[in-house]
Amino acid sequence: MALSGPPIILRLNGWAQKNDRLALREIAFQLAQQTGTSLLSKTDDDSPCDDEDINPFLDGDSTIPLPPSAHLPQLISVLPTLSRATIVILDGFDLFALHPRQSLLYCLLDTVQSCRAACGNKGIAVIGVTSRVDTINLLEKRVKSRFSGRILRTAPPRSFKSWISVARNALCAPIDDDSSEWSEIWQSTVDDFLAESKVLDIMHETFAVTRDIRMLSRILVGSY
Numbered sequence: 001m002a003l004s005g006p007p008i009i010l011r012l013n014g015w016a017q018k019n020d021r022l023a024l025r026e027i028a029f030q031l032a033q034q035t036g037t038s039l040l041s042k043t044d045d046d047s048p049c050d051d052e053d054i055n056p057f058l059d060g061d062s063t064i065p066l067p068p069s070a071h072l073p074q075l076i077s078v079l080p081t082l083s084r085a086t087i088v089i090l091d092g093f094d095l096f097a098l099h100p101r102q103s104l105l106y107c108l109l110d111t112v113q114s115c116r117a118a119c120g121n122k123g124i125a126v127i128g129v130t131s132r133v134d135t136i137n138l139l140e141k142r143v144k145s146r147f148s149g150r151i152l153r154t155a156p157p158r159s160f161k162s163w164i165s166v167a168r169n170a171l172c173a174p175i176d177d178d179s180s181e182w183s184e185i186w187q188s189t190v191d192d193f194l195a196e197s198k199v200l201d202i203m204h205e206t207f208a209v210t211r212d213i214r215m216l217s218r219i220l221v222g223s224y
Contacts, residue, residue, distance in 0.1 A: 014095025080121035093128030097138040109146035156211035
């Protein structure tokens, strides 16, 4: 189905959002950035934090107020009623399956299922990304029953030409605020970089050992 406009994209990572309360806070934060309004009430921000809910990415003396997990269904149910379609991307999907009671996954998938039967909403889609092939077996029965069963499996590049093509696409990823002149100069610079003999040697050695895209990404980041 074609979208009438750009969707609201919410990105969660299982390594950063280690429990449902952190995920709830991140969803509310990203929604506020993209819609301009906060969907959490002031009373939510005054809720006390448990030790397990301390944000590990903040300094030891700083914590962020986190709303209770009881507000999760209320917040998720609002997503289909927003002015634009919503896409939720769960990176490290298998890690979300390890959350107690899998409340986040249940609320998201149950909302998607309810959205299909309802009218007058913009729609919501949930995409789980994982490298673990048995993730579906980790889902509880009530969560699995709401999973559509659509699985897209990807494979690593089979040829060195495709390996280089992946590197070029990664380095030339589109950005929102780009000019045609700057884009052409950048693409030309990337082509020259990937044509260097030393770069090709490293690419050949890496391709011979592993074809993991994550390894390629670490090499490209280290090169700069």
